[in-house]
Amino acid sequence: MFKNYLKIAWRSLKTNRLFSIINILGLSVGLTTALVLFLFIMQEHSYDKMYANKNKIYRVLLNTTDEDKETWANSPSIIAPELKSKIPEISKAGRILKNNFGETAFVRVKKGVFAEEKLFWCDASIFEMFDIEIVKGTGGENLNNPNTVLLSESAASLYFGNENPIGQTLIVDNRNRFEVKGVFKDFPENSSLDFNVVTPFMMQNAAKNPTWDNASFETFVLFNSNTPNVANVESLIQNIVDANVKKEDQWYNFSLQALEDIHLYSASISDSYLTDIGDVKQIQNLSALAILILIIACINYTNLITARSQKRAMDVGVNKTLGASKGNLIKRFYIETGLITAIAMLLGVVLVTVVLPIFNNIAQKNINISALFTFEILGFLMLIWFVTTLISGSYPALYLSKFSPKEVLKPTRGKAGVTSYIRKGLVVVQFSASIVLIISVMIIHQQLKFIKNKDLGYNPENIIAISISGIRDGEANKALVNAFERLTNVSAVTRSQGYPGIGVSGRTIGKPNSNESLNIQTNRAEYNIGNVLQFNLLAGKLLPKIKHPKDTLVEVVVNKKVVDFLELTPEEAIGKRVDMSLGNNAFITGVVDNFNFESLHSPIGAYAFHNRRSEAKSFLLVRFQNEILSETISNFEAAFKSVATNSAFEYTFLDKNIERLYKKEQLTANVGLLFSIIAIFVACLGLFALAAFMAEQRNKEIGIRKVFGASVMRIISLLSVDFIKLILMSLVISFPLALYFMNNWLQDFAYRISISWSVFLIAGVLAICITFLTVAYQAIKAAISNPIKSLRTE
Structure with missing residues (x-):
């Protein structure tokens, strides 16, 4: 039986090629978008998962108590030894300092002088906490001795080529001479920590004379337990501060941040030496965008099914007359949808291999195509296939299959009206979402232009x-x-x-x-x-x-x-x-x-x-x-x-x-523009197919009107005006939504633009033009066709 359903589904695809191609193309583009964004989201959520102690490691944050109330990733140098010695739940504590408080280091070796962006001064405990793999020589214990240095594999190769780096000498900033004691494996791309050269923190004056006032050092602690009582430890930290710092000098307090939260939840935290920072808001927005585009593609499918509901209803009536049950028809329609979704998914996987390098360039990421063939992605594909089939196939499977043969073979006007309202409602939803995206992208670009042109109070040019x-x-x-x-x-x-x-x-x-x-x-x-x-x-x-x-x-x-x-x-x-x-x-x-x-x-x-x-x-x-x-x-x-x-x-x-400083916003604008274009393209695919269907349905009406003297422009306006009305309804819905969302986005800026009415005017005109151009081809084709052909046969 399943095989027969599959054959029927395949014949249906071949019989209605235009609708099938548009359905498959729309779904494949939606699936490609969802898949690319899922790969990106998965990579962002994978940060720091490789460390064995990931659940036990926390970063110490400093919260200022003045009127600005900032949160810093840096803390005083004394906090690490104090926490290690006075809080039993903490087994290790370590500090990192980027060279000269964040500056480029100049490393001199026999081959010449190199500018090194990733030279850090670290406590030996950092290597123990993060279980950094040593591939040559000895490891973190060397950081307990002065004038020793550890290099990453890439740094060792750069500085010494094929020579054995162990025992070699390098000079940093023409001041400190170090002997290479070990080489560690390069950090993976999804690690918040990323060192090339590591020197002993013990050589810093801050290690020899730790104080409570100079908050310039990033501090990590390792707990004994995977589930530490963070609130209790934070109160113990406050007790330590109270015992050592006068109340009038306490311009800060401390909190703890889990290692796994550092990448996505540090956008508002300043003064960090870890520069590869994501933003959970961006992940949430892109997740919503992926779901939105997929829904738009599913709406296309449902729209086209409702457009062809009269023909499909006749098919249902005949099948029911011949003995097909409602369950049989439900299975058949779901199998047909599943086949289309499967074909779209295969095409989507092929498109991902083409689109991923473009996305990497726009988003400045390095997602490898091999990530597409992991168990997580295969599971995601199966889930998307199931959900898309369920959503897209629900109307034909549940709505058409319930008709009785009498209702279907002799339909009433009311049923046609229901499908018409469904189509119109779905078109309004599609274009409301697309218009919100258009307005959002325009406002983001206007804010970035405002930032670029704002008088900063000094002149950074030249x-x-x-x-x-x-x-x-x-x-x-x-x-x-x-x-x-x-x-x-x-x-x-x-x-x-x-x-x-x-x-x-x-x-x-x-x-x-x-x-x-x-x-x-x-x-x-x-x-x-x-x-x-x-x-x-x-x-x-x-x-x-x-x-x-x-x-x-x-x-x-x-x-x-x-x-x-x-x-x-x-x-x-x-x-x-x-x-x-x-x-x-x-x-x-x-x-x-x-x-x-x-x-x-x-x-x-x-x-x-x-x-x-x-x-x-x-x-x-x-x-x-x-x-x-x-x-x-x-x-x-x-x-x-x-x-x-x-x-x-x-x-x-x-x-x-x-x-x-505005890299994140620029990336958001670029990615938003790309996927807004995709969303509009998918919506227009459905609009194009609906226009073709309406022209086909009104073929004889158009022929009669032409016989009675209707002009080509009259016919074009006749077919276009219904769609334009739907887009106007979409504008009414989308404008307040876009205003709400973008006002919230702009709240992140202390200096921001005022949203102008011209943005909505441009978006509205653009949406109407896109709609007209999309349906114009079918309208013109119907308007210039020979009326004799449409009136010759019934």
């Missing part, structure tokens, strides 16, 4: 930041500044600890005669910082050009946010001493207007430039004039190499760095 952390000689640094100042297209040069867009030193500033404090970013800089960044000076003056080595005065230039907090005017603030961990001789010498030194997700915070000799000036900032970029970079590299012969030329442009 500024290059060159890393000079590998140059330790003060005279060489001065010579480097002089070398760049002599270049003809350079207008200003300065050295600084950092620049807007990257983290610098986090401190707190206190208000006189009050317990209030405010988090502030402090950046050690030189006098020319104002000419390079071109911000607006409101009062006072910038940092002095010459500062005597024995001068203990610390000049500070703050932004307006600081003086507002101090309840002073910019003019009143000049000469005032400030309490911000810069010593007792720190005085405000200048006030600049507020500027956005972080992404526009956050409101403007407190910021200060100073000249205290507390942090290294790791960057050379150069403002240059717009000329041929390749020649400019060549000239800059030559000037750099003329002074820094033992350091690599590593640079970034400030405007490009700002763009990286």
